[in-house]
Every structure is written in structure tokens, then in C-alpha cells.
Amino acid sequence: MQVSVENTSTLERRMTIVVPSESIETEVNKRLQQTAQRAKIPGFRPGKVPMSVIRHRYESSARQEALGELIQATFYEAVVEQKLNPAGQHSIEPKVFEKGKDLEYIATFEVFPEFAVAGFEGIAVERLAADVVDADLDNMLEILRKQNTRFEVAERAAQNDDQLNIDFVGTCSGEEFAGGSAKGTQLVLGSGRMIPGFEEGLVGAKAGEERVLDLTFPAEYQNLELAGKEARFTVTVNSVSAPVLPELNDEFFAQFGIKEGGIDGFRAEVRKNMERELRQAIKSKVKNQVMDGLIAANTIGVPKALLENEVNRLRVQAVQQFGGNIKPDQLPAELFEEQASRRVMLGLIVAEVVKQHDLKPDETRVRELIQEMASAYQEPEQVVSWYYKNDQQMNEVRSVVLEEQVVDTVLQKANVTDKSVSYEEAVKPAEAPQAA
Numbered sequence: 001m002q003v004s005v006e007n008t009s010t011l012e013r014r015m016t017i018v019v020p021s022e023s024i025e026t027e028v029n030k031r032l033q034q035t036a037q038r039a040k041i042p043g044f045r046p047g048k049v050p051m052s053v054i055r056h057r058y059e060s061s062a063r064q065e066a067l068g069e070l071i072q073a074t075f076y077e078a079v080v081e082q083k084l085n086p087a088g089q090h091s092i093e094p095k096v097f098e099k100g101k102d103l104e105y106i107a108t109f110e111v112f113p114e115f116a117v118a119g120f121e122g123i124a125v126e127r128l129a130a131d132v133v134d135a136d137l138d139n140m141l142e143i144l145r146k147q148n149t150r151f152e153v154a155e156r157a158a159q160n161d162d163q164l165n166i167d168f169v170g171t172c173s174g175e176e177f178a179g180g181s182a183k184g185t186q187l188v189l190g191s192g193r194m195i196p197g198f199e200e201g202l203v204g205a206k207a208g209e210e211r212v213l214d215l216t217f218p219a220e221y222q223n224l225e226l227a228g229k230e231a232r233f234t235v236t237v238n239s240v241s242a243p244v245l246p247e248l249n250d251e252f253f254a255q256f257g258i259k260e261g262g263i264d265g266f267r268a269e270v271r272k273n274m275e276r277e278l279r280q281a282i283k284s285k286v287k288n289q290v291m292d293g294l295i296a297a298n299t300i301g302v303p304k305a306l307l308e309n310e311v312n313r314l315r316v317q318a319v320q321q322f323g324g325n326i327k328p329d330q331l332p333a334e335l336f337e338e339q340a341s342r343r344v345m346l347g348l349i350v351a352e353v354v355k356q357h358d359l360k361p362d363e364t365r366v367r368e369l370i371q372e373m374a375s376a377y378q379e380p381e382q383v384v385s386w387y388y389k390n391d392q393q394m395n396e397v398r399s400v401v402l403e404e405q406v407v408d409t410v411l412q413k414a415n416v417t418d419k420s421v422s423y424e425e426a427v428k429p430a431e432a433p434q435a436a
Helices: 021-038 051-081 134-147 250-254 262-297 304-322 337-356 363-374 380-388 391-411 423-427
Strands: 002-007 012-019 086-096 103-111 124-129 150-153 163-172 175-188 210-216 230-244 415-420
Touching: 012 021, 012 051, 021 051, 021 103, 051 086, 051 103, 086 304, 124 262, 124 423, 134 262, 175 230, 250 262, 262 337, 262 391, 262 423, 304 337, 337 391, 363 380, 363 391, 380 391
Parallel strands: 124 415
Antiparallel strands: 002 012, 012 103, 086 103, 150 230, 163 175, 163 230, 210 230
16 A cells, blocks of 8 residues: 655645555455355355356445445555544545556545644733622622512502513504514513613603603614614503512521521521632633633644534534524524634643643542532532432543643643632623724
């Protein structure tokens, strides 16, 4: 077998393979011999059919089968011989497929980029430090109370934070428009759910009152047919209900699975959850900075096949998240290419860090992570047991731990500064970078 390789781009390879005709005929004859043993042809006993008859009837199909298997076998043999690492599928272009001549074909494919991860020292990381203080805990308790607000009918004019039950009809130029009318809708004033001016226009209204609101849809409104247009809403207020916050009592605590310990037990459980959230937020922000730094210091080519696979994965996720009747392949690929490219690039870089530093999942950290996740449940030991009985889940946890070990490896050489902040600042999501 003769093999030659041409680099047609940074990652694409064009490999020409020549297989001696003797090898082809050997494979063809082997298949014809096997066929002769089992062929049933009228006038001949099984196994006694002359080879000339077998060849006449079956040589064409035997040759096609032999060529197909030889191409696959010789391709992978050539890849190993040339020490190439294909990424995605390869395409085959036949050059010589004639009987009696050497088989010659061209395989075109991409390879994984070869690189050494570097630049750890230039990566700047700000590592936050924070504590959950009593004021943070008190604030969280108020948030939990507000999230469980109930509403009671009030015999007074509506004000912000009240819940109104309303009917409304919207028109543009005197004509009703799709989605502009509803009956029995619950609306909390000040929630920002409706277009600007709608909720404000109902402040002071009483049950049974009708109000006419002349408003303008925002220029950036999601429905382009209505964006920037003037509209009139005729709104009937059916009822006004005032918010009532729940008391911090045993009934309220039971909603969160706290049946003993009263207010002290509830505060202790909430604090524990806040501390877990805090650890995760700090860890996530450090990881994001490390990953951003790795990409900035190690820009590499991304194989098209891997990029396409990741784009398709993101398409499926988008459809699952937002629903609707749209199919994944109907979503434009360019919507996902930037995110997909980053994911693939990070995957390749992280895998190379693991390889260069011979990292393996630390089983102690694996168990600690499982216990950390399980602590959010009422029966943590059952959750731990469930993980250890599910290989797929365990592999996912090990992947997370391995990624954390990659982050730790980078941090050993990175430019790390520690900064003390409040709990609120620590858990606040990082702002997305501004487009240039």
C-alpha cells in the first residue's frame, strides 16, 4: 500500500492511497470461494458449482463488496501509519477502480489541531471572597416571603403591587389586532409585564371601573407589525386585590421542608443554602475567567465537522427550551456558530491541558461534589446512593471534577488577585461583554 498526504489547509488533509491489485484479487477470490460453498444453483449440488459459473454470477457483487471493505480498512491503516487524528467523517474520491489495476482513491478529511496549551502566566483572575452575614439572611427571608405572596380582595383604589383581574380590548386605527384582547387576566401593577403606560394607567382604578388607555408600542417591540404603532386599550377592572405577605411561622417553614426547629432551624437551613449558592457562584466566576484566558492565549482552528455537530446540538437545545413547531434545522446556523466555536475550542483546549498534565478525576473530590449536590435534598444519602448506581451520572460528575482540576492547574500559574465583596455582589451574574 502506498500513501501520500497533502495539507490542503491548516486542518484539512488530502490523502492518496494506492492498494495493489493482488490484494484486491485475493479478497475477491476469498468471497467467491465462500459463495461457492453455499450457492444454490439449479443443476448443481451444493458445493459442487464450477468456479467459472460462480465467477460469472457473483464476481461483480463480490468485487464491490471487497473494494468497499478494502477502502475502509486501508483508510484507517493509513491514518495510523501517518499518525493522523481525523475529526469527523471523511469523503472518498475514487481515481482508479478498474479490474486488473491497482485501487487508487483520495480520502479528504479534517484532523484535530495539534498544539501545546500555554500562556497560564498571562491569565488574570479576580477571585472573590464573601460571607453570608445576618443582613443577607434577613433580606433572603423577605425575598422568600414576597415569592409566596397571596392576594386578598381590597375595597379600595388600585396601587402598585396590587393584583388586578381585568378584561381588555386593544385596537390599532380602530381595528382589533391579534393578541390584543383578553378576559379574566391577572396583572400585578408594577410588574412590567405590559407595554409602558398600561400598568401605570390602571393605578387608582377601582373594581367595576373602565379605563381607556392611549399608548404606543415600543419601537423595539417583539411583534414587528405593532412596533412603534399607536394603540387604544379599553380596560375593565373586575377586582383589586392587595398583597399579603406570609408570616414566618411553622406553616410557612413547612413549605420548604422544615418541620422542626422553628425560626432558628429555618434560618439555619436558608443560610446553608445561601452559602452553597455563594460557593458555586464564586467557583463559576473563577472558572469563566480561566476559560476566557485559555481561549485568549490559545487561539486554535476548529474542525468544521465538530463545529457543525455543536451547532446542531445548540439548535436542538433551543427548540427544547422555547418549544413551538419549528424544527432544529430550520434555525439559521449563524445564530449558534459563535457559541459553538467557543465550546468546541474550549473542549479541545481543556482536553489538551488534561493530557499535558496527566490529570485524572480525583475520586475524593467526586464524592465531595456529589455530597454537595445531595445536601440540597431532604434525603441526601439516597441521592448519593443513586449517583453511585448510575454510570452515566458518575461520568458526568467526574467530567465536572476534571474540569475543576484543570482550573486549579491554571490557577497555580495564573495572575490571581483576591477581592472581598458582599454576598450580593458575589452571587450577582457576571455582565456579558459589550460588543465592539
